[in-house]
Amino acid sequence: MLLDAKAFQYSIDDFVDRYKGKDIHAVAGFEARGFIFGAPLALALKCAFVPLRKPGKLPGETVGASYQLEYGEDRIEMHTGAVKEGQNVLLIDDLIATGGTLAAGVKLVEQVGAKVIECAVVIELKDLNGKAKLGGLPLYVQVQKEGD
Numbered sequence: 216m217l218l219d220a221k222a223f224q225y226s227i228d229d230f231v232d233r234y235k236g237k238d239i240h241a242v243a244g245f246e247a248r249g250f251i252f253g254a255p256l257a258l259a260l261k262c263a264f265v266p267l268r269k270p271g272k273l274p275g276e277t278v279g280a281s282y283q284l285e286y287g288e289d290r291i292e293m294h295t296g297a298v299k300e301g302q303n304v305l306l307i308d309d310l311i312a313t314g315g316t317l318a319a320g321v322k323l324v325e326q327v328g329a330k331v332i333e334c335a336v337v338i339e340l341k342d343l344n345g346k347a348k349l350g351g352l353p354l355y356v357q358v359q360k361e362g363d
């Protein structure tokens with residue numbers, strides 16, 4: 216899809232239409248492919264873009280949240296102070312599978328006293344029921360796909 220400028224633009228425009236005027240202070244995107252969709256969306260919304268990164272990648276002080284994988288554990292981190300108490304945050308990624316990544320993002324944002332207003336993805340692998348891990352938060356999906 217990224218090789219097709221029209222398709223990529225269509226995806227970004229759809230996110231922009233959905234979130235413009237919604238008082239979003241920060242778009243937080245997950246390493247790595249969440250950056251691709253989150254950064255242009257944040258620019259269009261004229262708000263902050265916050266990268267949520269794998270452990271040890273960010274320079275400076277970080278806050279993190281861990282989550283379970285099928286085997287073992289993973290963790291995401293963001294810069295301390297990148298998201299402030301009381302802010303409205305949109306979480307974005309390319310894809311939701313088991314939902315562990317997005318759920319960790321929710322935990323992290325809530326940990327610093329901010330509010331996740333919605334989670335957004337290009338693709339949902341709906342058979343994996345990742346949405347169930349989001350504690351009732353809304354999930355916006357552009358394309359649903361069967362299978363895992």
Ligand SMILES: O=P(O)(O)OC[C@H]1O[C@H](OP(=O)(O)OP(=O)(O)O)[C@H](O)[C@@H]1O
Nearest residue numbers: 245246247248310311312313314315316
């Ligand atoms: O819903 P989940 O089961 O948590 O899976 C979804 C996550 O997995 C993929 O990232 P990956 O871990 O492959 O990292 P990458 O984007 O850096 O390749 C995808 O881009 C999501 O971030």
Ligand SMILES: Nc1ncnc2[nH]cnc12
Nearest residue numbers: 310311312313340343363
């Ligand atoms: N089950 C899955 N299918 C495709 N991409 C993925 N990324 C993480 N989990 C995935």
